[in-house]
Amino acid sequence: MAVGVFDSGVGGLTIHRELSARLPGADLVYFSDQAHMPYGPRSGAQIVELTQRACERLFAEGCELIVLACNTASAVALRQLQTQWLPQLRRGRARPANILGIIVPTIEAVTGKPWRGPHSPGSTEPRRCVGVFATQATARSQVYEIEIAKRRGDLVAVTEACKGLAALIEQGAPRAELAAVIKEHVAAVAARAGGPPHKVILGCTHYEVCADLFREALPASVELIQQPHATADSLLAYLARHPEYSAGHEGRRRFLTTGRPGTQHRLVETFWGGPLAFEAA
Numbered sequence: 001m002a003v004g005v006f007d008s009g010v011g012g013l014t015i016h017r018e019l020s021a022r023l024p025g026a027d028l029v030y031f032s033d034q035a036h037m038p039y040g041p042r043s044g045a046q047i048v049e050l051t052q053r054a055c056e057r058l059f060a061e062g063c064e065l066i067v068l069a070c071n072t073a074s075a076v077a078l079r080q081l082q083t084q085w086l087p088q089l090r091r092g093r094a095r096p097a098n099i100l101g102i103i104v105p106t107i108e109a110v111t112g113k114p115w116r117g118p119h120s121p122g123s124t125e126p127r128r129c130v131g132v133f134a135t136q137a138t139a140r141s142q143v144y145e146i147e148i149a150k151r152r153g154d155l156v157a158v159t160e161a162c163k164g165l166a167a168l169i170e171q172g173a174p175r176a177e178l179a180a181v182i183k184e185h186v187a188a189v190a191a192r193a194g195g196p197p198h199k200v201i202l203g204c205t206h207y208e209v210c211a212d213l214f215r216e217a218l219p220a221s222v223e224l225i226q227q228p229h230a231t232a233d234s235l236l237a238y239l240a241r242h243p244e245y246s247a248g249h250e251g252r253r254r255f256l257t258t259g260r261p262g263t264q265h266r267l268v269e270t271f272w273g274g275p276l277a278f279e280a281a
């Protein structure tokens with residue numbers, strides 16, 4: 001009995017850190033698919049297959065609930081896994097099983113409206129921009145544009161595909177290099193929106209590792225949506241509504257990777273606040 005936390009790499013640690021703080025007694029298993037990272041440039045079919053494989057491993061590890069701490073997997077694979085894979089998996093299991101994503105809580109946080117409708121977009125004036133920084137696959141899905149437009153006619157999402165940025169963070173690139181890339185993407189959103197955005201979503205969990213660099217590149221008035229916080233709120237509410245799921249009670253923490261086991265680089269350790277050792281998945 002545990003909660004699984006999945007990402008293609010180290011980005012999901014930003015969600016894990018918040019879940020861990022809010023659920024100290026829960027048993028958490030983090031799975032990082034570093035052998036196949038980045039997911040952003042991959043096809044939809046590949047992202048679905050890799051995400052399913054990771055979830056199989058987490059369910060085999062004793063997880064009942066899995067949080068896809070990855071916008072790309074949540075945008076591209078979640079619905080297909082929930083509708084086409086989970087029903088058959090549940091038939092062969094004694095314990096419940098579900099997979100949750102991080103886009104639903106993020107949409108709720110940015111729009112201030114619950115996920116489930118009925119929705120009306122309401123007023124369309126004035127149209128203020130929500131800047132979304134994301135991988136190519138998340139940008140291609142247009143999930144943020146579509147779901148925000150359904151709920152808030154006064155907000156318009158502008159998604160900037162930040163090609164290569166997640167991989168740079170995964171490799172532990174120097175902060176000066178990351179700052180320069182982030183500045184360019186922030187300028188690109190402002191140019192497309194005709195000015196700085198009103199709110200910003202770091203729509204790739206890797207970017208949260210250097211949220212301070214986004215903060216520096218944006219005007220102080222811009223509201224940065226807290227995806228880890230929104231995800232933790234949503235998981236706690238889910239567990240309260242679904243007592244059939246147990247998050248475990250021993251406070252165990254395991255970190256699995258399909259990549260190289262051992263410690264991570266300095267950028268991650270600085271974010272994490274200390275050394276973090278991964279086991280081979």
Ligand code: DGL
Nearest residue numbers: 011039040071072204205
């Ligand atoms: N951290 C991931 C996300 O939130 C994916 C990064 C990648 O593998 O491209 O989208």
